Amino acid sequence: MAQNHTPRPTNLKTWATKDDYVPVLGEERMTQHCQHCALVSSSSHVLGTKAGEQIDATDCVIRMNDAPTTGYEADVGKRTTLRVVGHSSVYRLVRRPDEFMVGGIDDQPIIVFWGPPSKITEDSQGTMYGSIQKICSTYKRALCFTLAPEKMYRFDKLFEWETGRDRFKSNSWLTTGWFTMVIAIEICDNIKVYGMVPPSYCGNQTRSKMLYHYYKPRGSDECVKFLQSQNIQRGNYHRFITEKQVFARWAQHYNITFAHPEW
Template sequence: MRRILLAIILAAGVMYVILHSNLWRTNDSWLPPTDTEKKDQLMPCTLKSNISAILKVHKLNPFLCSNNFLAVSRLNGNNRIELPYGTMRAEKYFQLALSRLQNCGIFGEEDRSSFCKKCVVVGNGGILRNRSLGEAIDSYDVVIRMNNGPVVGYEEDVGRRTTFRLFYPESVFSDPVHYDPKTTAVLVVFKPHDLKWLWDLLSGQRSIKTNVFWKKPAMQMIYKSDQIRILDPALTKITAHDWLHLPTKFSKLEKPKHPTTGLIAMAFAFHICSQVHLAGFRYNFSDRNSSLHYYGNDTMSLMIQNEYHDIAAEQKFLKELMDRNLVVNLTEE
């Protein structure tokens, strides 16, 4: 009788191990977290189910980590797609750049107590001029900006705070006047040279190739290495294919179209925030001479001529989100 009981207990134990292992493999959060991830737990407040279904937003660490980069790439299918939306044939460049970063956490230690974040994504549109939204923008838990949209000198209209700033080599600040110690700078990777550029800057390389970029990139990094993160290309892929339904392949005669950094910032926001509001995302296509940005003298004619983004598709998508009350646009008239 004892032998039978022992056999039953052993069999139950084996079954438990098998089932537990299978659950770990099928759960999208099974990968061992880094120390920083343990603090964050990667579990923001759950979005409403209809938002998750419509926007294809599922639990995903938006930042790549050096210790499990290859495993995460396989899990998300990134290892089967080349840049800009995957990692295939660029693994060594990702690993080089990641080796120079200290962590991949989402929020700082002082912020980790709550993930029910109300966020605002601040675009660089000229619609922000003279709107005096600075105080309202600063009142959000998280303020997300992109590229080289300045804060200094424009505080009344765009606020002072920046929690995250998404950038690529050609769009990042190089003047230390724009440095903010409380900002996390997030690299959006489009080509292997972007990663090589980051590694070169953080390694103190003096000679950096610039002819591989569409315009001269920053030649110094004003952010410290512990402030820098690398965005998982899976988020850019969601933005391009699930949101905008951009083609997955382009002919040699076509210029590939990619999402704007602003829309990628929105996808990022929906992964870390419980509420997402927008500001500065409206463009006036009817007036070619209207201001493109809230800063500088560029006009809408530049955006109309742009062949790398489908701005009409993005504006249509944003309108659908607002019509469904999934986002609030602070600059919608």
């Protein structure tokens, strides 16, 4: 975060518009509202928590990208109300759609796809939007949306307002966690986040090695990835720690709590 930066006030409860979410099929509107939400991170901090029953008992359960539930139900639950999917994860959903395009017995799962408009809009020239359409037409029970180009632009500006950094000039890529947290704030009255570490966590020299993704046992160490991405200036990288500094500030305004670890 830029030094001596004063965040620009943005009320995330009111900044959404009816045109922010573009239906992939049909003319459905994004009208989801939940009193209590469980936002389940993809970090290995969720493993061994036995939080699955508590997560599934929440009004709405929010997940990210291709994080699975099968085989991990005791720790992450099995219900999915909303899944936020970045463009880089679309093809993984295509390969294993049965794992991701499901909700609970009473849920009509919502899938929100985000990414560059050149990739995820109906006017895009590549194959990604066709894959999104195929997924959503095969699993008609799910409601599928893409983020409108104007909404994507506003996400970039929000990052600048909150951090003092122009996303493009600072070579910063927003994470799916950034999009998911904002969408959760829009639709949830209360949010409990599972498995997300505080911004200071990776500065603790006595911390244990934790996997970046709970479902990839041979994956990278979470803090190594966070610290490398935070400090690299060339190329485009996620600013995980900067984003979590913003989340910590938002938690004071939007009824957000954190569990496993608690902060």
